[in-house]
Amino acid sequence: MEGDAAVALALNSVWIMVAAVLVLFMQAGFALLEVGFSRMKNAGAVMAKIFLNLSIAAVVFWAVGYGFIYGGDASFFGGEGFFIDFSDSAAFSEDFYGGEELSLLPGVDWFFQLAFAAVSLAIVFGTMLDRMKMAGYVIFAVIFVAIIYPTVARWTWGGGWLAQDGFLDFAGSSIVHLAGATAGLAGTLLLGPRIGKFKDGKAVPIPGHSMPLALVGIIILWVGWMGFNPGSTLGAIDADFGLVAANTNLAAGAGVIGASLMAMWVMKTLDVSQIGNGAIGGLVAITAPCAFVEPWAAVVIGLIGGGLVPPIVMLLDKIKIDDPLGAIPAHGVAGIWGTLAIGLFGVAELTGDREGLLVGGDAEQLWVQFYGVVVTFGIVFVAALLVFGAIKYTIGLRVSPAEELTGLDISQHGMFGYPERFIEVPGAEPEGISESEFTPVSSPSSSNT
Amino acid sequence: MEGDAAVALALNSVWIMVAAVLVLFMQAGFALLEVGFSRMKNAGAVMAKIFLNLSIAAVVFWAVGYGFIYGGDASFFGGEGFFIDFSDSAAFSEDFYGGEELSLLPGVDWFFQLAFAAVSLAIVFGTMLDRMKMAGYVIFAVIFVAIIYPTVARWTWGGGWLAQDGFLDFAGSSIVHLAGATAGLAGTLLLGPRIGKFKDGKAVPIPGHSMPLALVGIIILWVGWMGFNPGSTLGAIDADFGLVAANTNLAAGAGVIGASLMAMWVMKTLDVSQIGNGAIGGLVAITAPCAFVEPWAAVVIGLIGGGLVPPIVMLLDKIKIDDPLGAIPAHGVAGIWGTLAIGLFGVAELTGDREGLLVGGDAEQLWVQFYGVVVTFGIVFVAALLVFGAIKYTIGLRVSPAEELTGLDISQHGMFGYPERFIEVPGAEPEGISESEFTPVSSPSSSNT
Amino acid sequence: MEGDAAVALALNSVWIMVAAVLVLFMQAGFALLEVGFSRMKNAGAVMAKIFLNLSIAAVVFWAVGYGFIYGGDASFFGGEGFFIDFSDSAAFSEDFYGGEELSLLPGVDWFFQLAFAAVSLAIVFGTMLDRMKMAGYVIFAVIFVAIIYPTVARWTWGGGWLAQDGFLDFAGSSIVHLAGATAGLAGTLLLGPRIGKFKDGKAVPIPGHSMPLALVGIIILWVGWMGFNPGSTLGAIDADFGLVAANTNLAAGAGVIGASLMAMWVMKTLDVSQIGNGAIGGLVAITAPCAFVEPWAAVVIGLIGGGLVPPIVMLLDKIKIDDPLGAIPAHGVAGIWGTLAIGLFGVAELTGDREGLLVGGDAEQLWVQFYGVVVTFGIVFVAALLVFGAIKYTIGLRVSPAEELTGLDISQHGMFGYPERFIEVPGAEPEGISESEFTPVSSPSSSNT
Amino acid sequence: MKKIEAFIRHEALDAIRDSLEKLGLPSMSVSEVKGSGRQKGYTETYRGARTTVFLRPKLKLEIAVDDGDVDKAVDTILEHAHTGQAGDGKIFILPLEEAIRVRTAERGSVVLESHVEDAAA
Amino acid sequence: MKKIEAFIRHEALDAIRDSLEKLGLPSMSVSEVKGSGRQKGYTETYRGARTTVFLRPKLKLEIAVDDGDVDKAVDTILEHAHTGQAGDGKIFILPLEEAIRVRTAERGSVVLESHVEDAAA
Amino acid sequence: MKKIEAFIRHEALDAIRDSLEKLGLPSMSVSEVKGSGRQKGYTETYRGARTTVFLRPKLKLEIAVDDGDVDKAVDTILEHAHTGQAGDGKIFILPLEEAIRVRTAERGSVVLESHVEDAAA
């Protein structure tokens, strides 16, 4: 390649490669968050799930997912370019970019998009913790990464009909976060709450076993978001990833502050888990508008994104929806808010087009944002309900009560996630468990503590 | 923008963006370090503190902090350019760079500096672990990020009077680390030691609850330092961040070796926490001189920086200053040593000016370094003493003895950080605690294990 | 430097700097993996080991290691360019690149190579967990980083005789991973299994204490591998690190799937540790061929790399080799498979030369790969056996049975790694331990819980 | 005075404690034990190696009561701890010679009397 | 021979152990329990949901002593465990029929005798 | 009926449990305690500060047995727990007034009888 073009390709690709690595790193964040917010007896199962998810995502997104986003010209559904060969740039450009010169190495482009798909999938799981059957979830994961997420992504990032309507979602408040949380909502509705979550009509605390792990996970998410949003410039040259990075940090910080204040108000306690969820709420909210608003607006968006979390957490408890991680408020509600916020705070020089209602006085963009959110929620909710429903009535979605009480680790994986500490966990041997589920052994041989 | 300038801006910005992300990641390192070195009963409170700190830093540093470093021309104190709009490059350049062409995207520049301010603030907390009141600390955090740290940074990096005198501190041994540790020293003096730390005139071990978490935190700090020091080139083109990276790794390694040998000598044991502190000592020591010395000198600087830690830890115990994390030796004393080391080992080709005493035989640079250290220590110590003192005598700096013994998690945040393990922690229900501090409940309803 | 050359140097250096940081970050991954797979009573000792290893690696690789890979022209053994001065580019180029213009900053080049050496060294330890004497290991570490690893690396990456024969190992399936695992095999053979590992001729589970920490460690390794493999392009311009990144992710994902299926088949359980080891198996396998094969082949290579792990784990148990972490299957056997896979799946456009047997029908490359693997294994095995043997019969390689049962933390480092949890760990006070090993105290003074 | 020691399943604790409290017997101490008995062991598998664990987690309740309260307490435990499956546990009754309240240094059965007035409150 | 079982606050342990050792009674076993009694519960809050915890952490001391040492031991415990606030705990005294030292298979009260000479040493 | 309480080293547990099971006494409860006695303390060091720990980890076995099985059980424990070094532990025997099986509400020594037929099976 010629000098300047080679430099441009390399420079853009380095930046997006770095961003992709940061987004991949978010898997460590989700792992810690999910494991920290789950019970000790399920800790190993959470890790198994994270690995299977990410692995399935990698293979399926290569085989079909990416093609369903970027391949072909369909506005609503469909694709081409499956089982991609990244070593053939020409074919890649042909399949996905109409033969134009590429601004990114094919493998880098795919890797970055894969990392997003994997984030969306990771979010789904948050509501289903502590009681989900692995086999059922694996099937859902394949379908989500193959078709559901790509279809939503196609509508905007793949140049589909929502993009044509002017819908804006810079890095995926709706496409990634709301989509994941919506599928999670469908999942938890079909699963029902954890045993013991509601007693005499009131929510009972089932605290996650490690706030340190959970909140370190959220710091890692924050760090990973520095690839998620700024990397969504999809290039380095003539791209203001600096503004995006600054806005993202401001909204995250404001989210923590908003959630802390709200928690003290509505929960009467500076709940550590809400502080963490508030950071996520702020980050999710700024994800759509990060490139389209000024810093002061980022602070406002983050403050509200985080501040929404505690009341919604309490509301879900009231309507008896069990969401152990807070995925619905932090990824769902904050995702909706963030997407709409473009319609309120968007600046014409940054959107390159329409202004937000509070800035320019015009509600047009807000209207597009609104129906974009509605269709995203609607399509994902229906699709997830169908898929999870089909699984529920065939191979089953939830483990048996005995297995749930005993813990997924020993009942599903044959060993505790924390073998040396397990004496402390109540419920390790539940009422009514059938002996055979533990592979009973009749010939006495040896015992260990 | 024109081709070459656009490439240069993008390339410099990508590198500094990456470096900023690495420095931001250090917050995960500090979180793990602090939580690992604290008691189980305070683990959740540590995480809450980290999040509030970082969040406050983000918003305050945008609102005023950055402006107090780089805005205007005052040599001693003052600034302009508050509530920055990163989307307006021209205004940004006007406010901070005299209208010159920018070599970095505004948001990237700010993000990198923010990450440094947040590190300095995180260091303060280390000495105050396990007994500090959150509300008081939050107030200090605002003032530290708004004014104290920016003033010190202004003197050197903002082109202030110390810079004009030729004081050198490449990445902040003094500005960031010594400043943080000095404020921490003021804090611990006003707080006093943890209950039970000194008994019959002798220091009692209060071991942190998890060496694995603490030391993984230090590995993350080491990784983050690869942005901290090499990123302080503030650009990629014609900048030798390679030398800086190599020197930093060598000093970190030598710091571990120095601390290990010293611990075996003065403590008669290969203390795991000292190994970790030694890495920090080495890293802090090389932070100021990393771009000004040759690799052999980096090894010497690191060896001494790490080696100083164990004896200083023992000295603090002797004079009854309680510093649970070793922030004073590892960030403070090593920071002083590193800053002075430029005056000993600096090489003219690298400093671009004066040579160090041991290399060029001239003590001039050492003298500048010396009074730079003295004024940094002095101004921060006095300011922190005033602020912490004002807090102490108004809303209070320290929790009640009962709350301290019970643990900050349950007494301040309503729930343990490790809910399933808490049975093991002594002191969960201290002598003399007033019932009402636990929100006693008279109507028996339900209990859980 | 002139504009374009300066940009190229900066761009290549930024990319390799980032890659080096990612590979350095793998140390956090290894730390978590090793600590999670070890017993609670040895957790602090594991962390001490990781720090000493990395520190020794940094200093020794600067002093001599790098020179033994790249210095001089010897094909088999030798070097020059010790105690490198990275601030002198001209001398650096003279020593290592025949005076050619450098494509990377010297410090960046060295840092990247250092990170690889540290990975290879970290792997060795995995087989020796829970019973190794620190002093002996430290000596081995010096020799391994100074001479053993550099010699193997010289043969291929230093342009030595294997490279001249056309042996290919893009990022080190053999040079880094097989070499590390082979030394580990020698170590475990000389150490013997942990007390209690085999009973009545059968393997007994000695589960690691934390699957969450271990598997988060593996996610970090996966993330770090995004520097390991894609960074091995050694530059950004005209280098397809995108293909490498995509192949690496695909193989990792396929490795998890392969190991999961095999574990369910041969172990009759979806073992969480095997899922993690499977990711490593897939990653190690693709490390050699990642730049030479097409994505479909990466999936196949990863599937087999991961799938090999569970049966080999069981085989080792059968032949009574104790490898607590699975380093031998995941780094050793998968490393062999990956290196050979180039001879099967290599594509001429990518290797720039010969085609693999299954692609081009020619076995020539496979033959070269085969003897490359054999000599790598052979030389490392013999060297490690000699060094470990010499240590064993002088200062000793293994702690006493009493120390092993009591745990390395309290017996070697004077304090538990988890001081507040230790009541739970059996074996904390073993049969037959001599009182004096605990520094008995005759005058009663104080006690703590 | 008697000391009741009951080895039960974790799940039964809340109900037992609530009922006893209503009966004016809020005082007890609970600890975690591992027990073996008629109940069978279960298998743990790790990296393909297997072992059978015969000791299963149970809770131990310790309740010192006045002679007259023994039956009340035992019946309450039986009621809530019973599932009918192996592993339900056992209750042991030991003679107790003296009971002393640390706060007041009172001795004897006054220390153990049911707090019916408290429970009613 | 008697067996003393004392449920106390964590804070009292060190002082009790030290004093008993000085009296020649260094032998005891300590474990962690959770107890309920007169002392009130406290509230835990998580994500806005609340629960009241009635079981609070205590330590259990088990000390087997010769008949003649019972009062010494009980008095020592009372002295150091007393704060005057609800939750100070209780001491129970049970009859002990036999004591055996595993190391020597000795039986009877010799196994429990105060080690006054040791303490003096 | 008697209740045997044995404080032993961790290492002895497996052998004791196996042997008792072969003798038809598979039932026991195990918990973790920390104990002090003749055995000396050890030193912990952290950041240069030192402390002596006198309480060392032990296991406590609780075994309720029929009068006729006491000697069998004690001998088995003595056999496997003995190393001859300070810290081997102690065995205490307490009178037991009643034993109740929760599953069946059976009472008395039938609840504790050796299960020789099971063991033989």
Ligand SMILES: Nc1ncnc2c1ncn2[C@@H]1O[C@H](COP(=O)(O)OP(=O)(O)O)[C@@H](O)[C@H]1O
């Ligand atoms: N003889 C005994 N001594 C001490 N603890 C016992 C004894 N028998 C039973 N236990 C405790 O009771 C628990 C349940 O006993 P198990 O025999 O399995 O149930 P079941 O009585 O329903 O047959 C055991 O796990 C153990 O903790």
Ligand SMILES: Nc1ncnc2c1ncn2[C@@H]1O[C@H](COP(=O)(O)OP(=O)(O)O)[C@@H](O)[C@H]1O
């Ligand atoms: N009857 C009892 N049986 C067993 N343990 C008891 C009993 N009464 C008290 N305890 C133990 O003593 C602790 C303190 O008892 P509590 O009644 O709260 O204090 P006080 O005796 O000062 O009123 C309890 O938490 C419990 O562990």
Ligand SMILES: Nc1ncnc2c1ncn2[C@@H]1O[C@H](COP(=O)(O)OP(=O)(O)O)[C@@H](O)[C@H]1O
């Ligand atoms: N009088 C006692 N009361 C309660 N527990 C005891 C008593 N004596 C010994 N123990 C338990 O037995 C363990 C071993 O006792 P120790 O005196 O050290 O051994 P030895 O009997 O071999 O001298 C102690 O750690 C403690 O747990």
